[in-house]
Amino acid sequence: MPIMRTLGPGSLSSFMKAVLDVVWVFLLVTLAVLAAGLLYGVLAAFNPDMPFAQQVRYDGLDRLQAWAVVLARMGTAVLFVGGVLAIVSSLRRIFATLKAGDPFHPDNVTRLRVVAVGLAWLEMVRYAVWTLGALLPPQAAPDRPNLSLTAWFSILVVVVLAEVFREGARLRREAELTI
Amino acid sequence: MPVRLHLDRLLVARRMSLEELSDRTGISAANLAILKAGDARALRFSTLDALCRELACQPADLMTWEP
Incomplete structure (x- = not known):
């Protein structure tokens, strides 16, 4: 039974590179939309007369709290998607070298370190969200924090x-x- | 690196060009140029064998160690 090649053109790496390309474009568009939404939210927080400004408010909360929740969530999403985008960008470049059959390209060292830093960044964003969650209204507070040993172990493995x-x-x- | 190759000196002594040595040994001209420039990090026994054979010399004629 023939085993699928893992390196070179037409291999598993080639397939994963194509998948990463699609994910990368999706994340880029998502980040752009989120960043635009965050910018709009900041502006709308100071000007309730802007279009759609009324629709984003939460019932039962005053305007300042509602906007704080919306902006905090959008800001968190921007930080999170930004981290994932950095990881996927590095993985794309790594898989491009694997597709070319050159896994030990010198630049892959830096790219893997970026992946490790990106994973650590995502964990830190989660901790920051939990910390700041105490300042948000109870309805908007995130779930209880938990320390993910798997995530930190993965980061060390990548390093x-x-x-x-x-x-x-x-x-x-x-x-x-x-x- | 303290080990120096004297490929250029031997080529002059044998009145042989780098291209001719490349043809005779099968070592690419680019690799011979790396050897000649002293940029090589290591030398295979098979390469040394081919060079000594075609240049009619001993390994000691080809390289010296300078501390």
Whole structure:
């Protein structure tokens, strides 16, 4: 039974690169919409006469609290999607090198580190949301915080993988200059 | 690196061009240029064998160690 190749054109990496491209475009559009919405929300908070300004308010909460909730959620979404976008961007570039059959490209070390920082960023955003949740109205407060050991373990794994790729890149360089 | 190759000196002594050595040994001209410039990090025994054979020399004629 033939096993699907993992590297090179037409391989599993090639398929995943295509998927990441689609996700990247989707995230980019989402981030743009969220950023525009956040900007609009900030402006509308100071000017209730702007179009749609009335529709975003929460019933039972006064205007300031309602806008605080909306803006906090949109701001959180922008930070979260931004982090995911940074991770997906790096993964796209990594998978482009895998598709080209060159996994130990020197730039992949930095890209993997960006992924690790991005994952840590997402965790920090979650903690920040929980911390700030205490300041929001009870209806808008996020769920109870939990420390995800899996997420931090994944971050450490990616950091170690970055060093593995650094060693791979060094060996590749050595091999290139071995005549 | 303290190990130096004297490929250029041997080529002059044998009145041989880099391209001719490349043809005889099968080592690409680009790789020979890396060797000649002293940029190589390592040398395979097979490469050393081919160079010594075609240049009619010993490994010691090809390289010296300078601390």
